Amino acid sequence: MWQQVEITLNAYSRGFHLITADIEHALNELSPVRYGLLHLFIKHSSASLTINENADPTVRDDMERHFNQFVPENAPYYRHTYEGPDDMPAHIKASTLGSSVSVPLSNGKMNLGLWQGVYLGEHRDYAGSRTVVLTVSGE
Amino acid sequence: MWQQVEITLNAYSRGFHLITADIEHALNELSPVRYGLLHLFIKHSSASLTINENADPTVRDDMERHFNQFVPENAPYYRHTYEGPDDMPAHIKASTLGSSVSVPLSNGKMNLGLWQGVYLGEHRDYAGSRTVVLTVSGE
Amino acid sequence: MWQQVEITLNAYSRGFHLITADIEHALNELSPVRYGLLHLFIKHSSASLTINENADPTVRDDMERHFNQFVPENAPYYRHTYEGPDDMPAHIKASTLGSSVSVPLSNGKMNLGLWQGVYLGEHRDYAGSRTVVLTVSGE
Numbered sequence: 120m121w122q123q124v125e126i127t128l129n130a131y132s133r134g135f136h137l138i139t140a141d142i143e144h145a146l147n148e149l150s151p152v153r154y155g156l157l158h159l160f161i162k163h164s165s166a167s168l169t170i171n172e173n174a175d176p177t178v179r180d181d182m183e184r185h186f187n188q189f190v191p192e193n194a195p196y197y198r199h200t201y202e203g204p205d206d207m208p209a210h211i212k213a214s215t216l217g218s219s220v221s222v223p224l225s226n227g228k229m230n231l232g233l234w235q236g237v238y239l240g241e242h243r244d245y246a247g248s249r250t251v252v253l254t255v256s257g258e
Numbered sequence: 259m260w261q262q263v264e265i266t267l268n269a270y271s272r273g274f275h276l277i278t279a280d281i282e283h284a285l286n287e288l289s290p291v292r293y294g295l296l297h298l299f300i301k302h303s304s305a306s307l308t309i310n311e312n313a314d315p316t317v318r319d320d321m322e323r324h325f326n327q328f329v330p331e332n333a334p335y336y337r338h339t340y341e342g343p344d345d346m347p348a349h350i351k352a353s354t355l356g357s358s359v360s361v362p363l364s365n366g367k368m369n370l371g372l373w374q375g376v377y378l379g380e381h382r383d384y385a386g387s388r389t390v391v392l393t394v395s396g397e
Numbered sequence: 398m399w400q401q402v403e404i405t406l407n408a409y410s411r412g413f414h415l416i417t418a419d420i421e422h423a424l425n426e427l428s429p430v431r432y433g434l435l436h437l438f439i440k441h442s443s444a445s446l447t448i449n450e451n452a453d454p455t456v457r458d459d460m461e462r463h464f465n466q467f468v469p470e471n472a473p474y475y476r477h478t479y480e481g482p483d484d485m486p487a488h489i490k491a492s493t494l495g496s497s498v499s500v501p502l503s504n505g506k507m508n509l510g511l512w513q514g515v516y517l518g519e520h521r522d523y524a525g526s527r528t529v530v531l532t533v534s535g536e
Contacts, residue, residue: 120431121433121535121536122432123366123432123433123501149370154260154261154262155260155262155393155395156297156393156395158434158499158501160499160500160501160508161343161510161512162509162510162513163489163510163512163513164448164449164450164451164510164512164513165450166505169353169356170303170352170353170358171303171349171352171353171356171358172303172304172338172349173303175338177337177338178338178346178349180338181336181338181346181349181350182349182350183336184335184336185329185333185335185336185346185350186332188273188335189270189328189329189467190332190463190467194466196459196462196463196466197454197459197462197463198458198459199453199455199456199458199459207456207459209461210449210450210456210459210460211459211463213448213449213459214447214448214449214460214494214516215354215493215494216354217356217447217448217495218448218498218500218513219448219498219500220357220358221297221298221299221358221360221499222299222358223262223299223391223393225262225391228534230299230301230302230391231301232301232302232303232389233301233304234302234303235301235302235357238353243267250510251419252431252501252503252508254433254434254501255533255536256395256433256434257395258260261520271476293399293400293401293486293532293534294532294534295436295534302447308492308495309442309492309495309496309497310442310488310492311442311443311488311490312442312489316477316486317477317485319476319477320474320475320476320477320485320488320489321488321489321492323472323474323487324472324474324475324485327474328467328468329474330501354493355492355493356495357495359496360436360438360499361438361497362401362436362438362498362530362532364530366400369438369440370439370440371440371442372440372527373438373441374440374441374442374496377492389459394527395534396399396534397399
């Protein structure tokens with residue numbers, strides 16, 4: 120059984136944001152599978168999806184500060200700079216963190232660890248809403 | 259055909275560890291698929307799964323030293339510090355490396371390159387055993 | 398429906414290269430699926446696959462310069478050095494960027510964003526051709 124739907128996330132500020140509830144909401148609109156996989160794909164090259172700690176907002180803040188330090192703006196070796204200082208770092212963060220996550224589905228729900236959630240990494244200063252494709256497979 | 263099983267890895271010390279044999283062992287308990295995918299998902303936000311070189315232990319040691327250098331402990335910008343200096347770096351490494359890997363299955367076996375193996379990245383100083391969900395799909 | 402094929406990419410120079418057309422070409426040889434997933438897996442531990450910007454070659458060049466800066470050659474802590482200064486950095490880049498990408502398939506085509514393409518990360522100075530396994534599933 121295969122199901123696929125595109126959802127539009129709210130526009131978020133630059134940083135990491137917990138979107139587990141948005142994903143669960145979209146998943147609840149689909150037919151549940153007993154065993155399977157949920158694949159999430161973000162259709163943008165300056166934002167990312169990742170799995171991380173779901174409880175303490177300072178984790179998301181520390182992630183943002185860390186990646187700003189190690190994927191700096193205005194590095195002297197950047198050539199792709201015409202959309203602003205956040206442009207090239209956003210592309211590098213997108214590849215470092217990845218454009219997709221996949222999560223096991225068990226009894227119709229995401230089988231995440233107790234402390235895991237789905238993060239949107241919004242890497243642009245002023246981005247609009249982002250599109251995510253959900254693909255559900257299983258039986 | 260969909261199959262899913264959770265396994266518990268032995269507790270490992272901080273660093274990178276080859277767990278290909280553990281995965282093969284669990285896979286051998288399931289019905290083989292001719293063409294398909296094996297999806298591995300670690301249910302923790304301070305450990306990771308990745309694919310890398312399977313022969314020389316110094317690769318795993320160099321990985322550990324590299325990530326300790328570029329995801330440092332005690333960075334002045336960390337706020338999420340109450341579980342110790344290894345806490346926030348563990349979360350950042352988990353997202354940088356990822357919580358899942360997926361490997362093609364061909365004739366019932368993981369279709370890895372000759373020099374590839376599955377690594378556990380254990381990013382905490384004193385972690386217990388870790389849970390990994392295997393999802394096998396194919397035909 | 399499951400389909401699997403291995404393709405051999407041309408040998409590329411060190412750096413990031415857009416291989417979307419190669420993937421589309423291989424995909425066109427397979428039976429199209431209405432909804433599904435394309436899984437790409439590179440069978441090497443010193444090269445990577447990632448999704449990023451598909452239009453401006455300076456993005457690929459900036460990615461190469463960035464990763465050379467933050468995964469440096471000749472770091473004093475490397476022990477795995479006998480294949481040359483590009484050896485250990487190649488392994489670290491492979492794990493940071495990942496050995497696989499998966500892309501939703503919709504109406505027989507990769508459902509990428511307008512500005513997204515598939516990149517090969519070639520991390521060795523003198524590598525030969527690289528093997529990629531395509532696994533297509535869906536209905």
